[in-house]
Amino acid sequence: MEECKPILNTGLRGFKVASTKISDVDGNAGKLVYRGYLIKELAGKISFEEAAYLILYEKLPSQDELDRFNALLVAERQVPPELIASLESRPKDALPMDILQAGTAMLANHDPDAKELSLEAVNRMAIKLIAKFPIIVAAWERIRNNKKPVEPDPDLGHSANFLYMLSGTVPDDELAGFFDVCMVLHAEHSFNASTFAAREVASTRAHIYSAVAAGVGSLSGELHGGANTRVMEMLMDIGSVEKVEEYVNHLLETGGIIMGLGHAVYSTDDPRAHILAPMSKVMGERLGDTRWYEMSKRLELTAKEAFRRKKGRDIYVNVDFYSASLYYYMGIPTDLFTPIFAISRIAGWTAHVIEEQFGGAAPKPVLYRPDSQYIGDYCGPDLCEFVPMEER
């Protein structure tokens, strides 16, 4: 029997809506677990492909299993030419997350698997989505800059190939490796808003493209995946390490929000932020420009101190805080930070859709259909009487 509190207008915070075997977020202890493994035990030791395998198939792959999985992913590193042609007709300033949402739905148009509600079909579609998400994002970056999309390189790993298709340059091992760690860190996070949206759509027995398109839409919001872009905009807005303290104090006095601080679930350190921060430092040093890392560090310390002093409570940075400066150092355009979150989180979304529709973690898949409290008072406590047009 679960603990029970009134639920109205709480955004379901703290309510266990379903059972899952995929991941565990212990917000008090600051722990994140993928299929039994602590994220800090995995980050830096496994590739994104291994993480995706673990998240989808419930175990770390052997070399043979990984090779077979990788071959399937590499074979799906393309999108229908009609999708590319359609991207070429979009306004160049279209929001990349909207491009990705439309692209996800368009993939369904071209895939007969979308018409089959079976475990085999959904597993095939999961692999296609993981493989094709980076293709769509990279193609759009090229097209909006009036460049031709770069052909994928089957000899490159998933992350390295994405960076190559984005820029046309094969990344060195350190860059590709750091980016791959980011991909592992963002791959899964239990019932966050976008995953819940994807599960909600999947619960109607809609196909996985429909469900994932909902996840993309949810992730685009600035309170969710959009936050990493907003963190970078904030850093640019502040401009220098010296101005951090004034910025923090001003925001606290005016009731503004400091992006990248606080989390719906963690009441202590976000375990992912610990891994991202040193990578941001190294990448800054490598470029001889540690300003964005140092501003982030100063902002973290200043905000922590100010929150303790003014609000009497602790505040912690979340996954978006250091990923912003890190992605920036990697040369990634600010408005692609959130799509990059998506090309990682697609591993979690697909696993959750499969669990929702076929997983058996819950006693039986149940359509999410909550109730609401009606507070319409248009005619006082009574219902309204109909008034014909001529008397209105």
Place this chain on the structure above:
Amino acid sequence: MEECKPILNTGLRGFKVASTKISDVDGNAGKLVYRGYLIKELAGKISFEEAAYLILYEKLPSQDELDRFNALLVAERQVPPELIASLESRPKDALPMDILQAGTAMLANHDPDAKELSLEAVNRMAIKLIAKFPIIVAAWERIRNNKKPVEPDPDLGHSANFLYMLSGTVPDDELAGFFDVCMVLHAEHSFNASTFAAREVASTRAHIYSAVAAGVGSLSGELHGGANTRVMEMLMDIGSVEKVEEYVNHLLETGGIIMGLGHAVYSTDDPRAHILAPMSKVMGERLGDTRWYEMSKRLELTAKEAFRRKKGRDIYVNVDFYSASLYYYMGIPTDLFTPIFAISRIAGWTAHVIEEQFGGAAPKPVLYRPDSQYIGDYCGPDLCEFVPMEER
């Protein structure tokens, strides 16, 4: 203080997740209320445009208000030519709901309002969505049949213009009027699965196109909006009135589901079904082919009787049950039944997104981010220890 029960794996059934002023569904009494008005008081008396106005702006419009609203809708009866060109490149057997989901996201690409999170912008986008949804559905129906999309007729009402663009023939008043009643009946239904998905996405501060695309995805599922298509397929599968009893008995014995029966919220008659059934009868008589209506009626009575006898409980038809034969009589292709649901429900979705983001019904918009129960037992009760690749 709300009533409180354990919530795990119940699909949130019966849980009041938020307050709303938009509509009320009293599942025990079989009552549906739009902004203070009982649906049975509205159906047949107001047009879809009036219903949409009521749902969006909280009052029935005066003639002047309606004229202004209608002028805005008529002015938006087109989609970007790039969207039409993109539709022309899709496989002709693509699922219409996938076309609509992709189309919704593509509309965002072409609308600068999507970049502005303001009440003014979201209100403009709501009108665009209501006006453009029928255009996308009708255009796809033409394109997949190798016909040119029909230009809209500004002198026709919202429903009549849709039927005209679908078939190329201006519908007579009875047909257009019946269809318009269907549009009013399907326009809003509180926190059903698709509306909840749209609100969930909107709660991250994503824009309304993203949120509505999630609603479209959710509605496509056969447990939700997809059910009306499945009802018609079932009727065709049965084939004749004489075979209904055998069909019902067979399904009950084998544990199969009879489409269009039962509802997540109503434990009595769905008030919309009462209004739809006689329209189906009239349309059948008009065509001299009452078979589909009579099969539906026989199926309803047989199932009711069988449920009482074998399961000791009552069962009721829902909104999808009679809308199936009715739409069929109207000459609408079976796989457009669900998109037609969407071009009506877009009124409710847009109102809910606006309420979620700006409405003030809830104390403060809160990101939907539930918790889950982790039941991963991959290494017994403990966490797993990392195993390097060469030891797996």
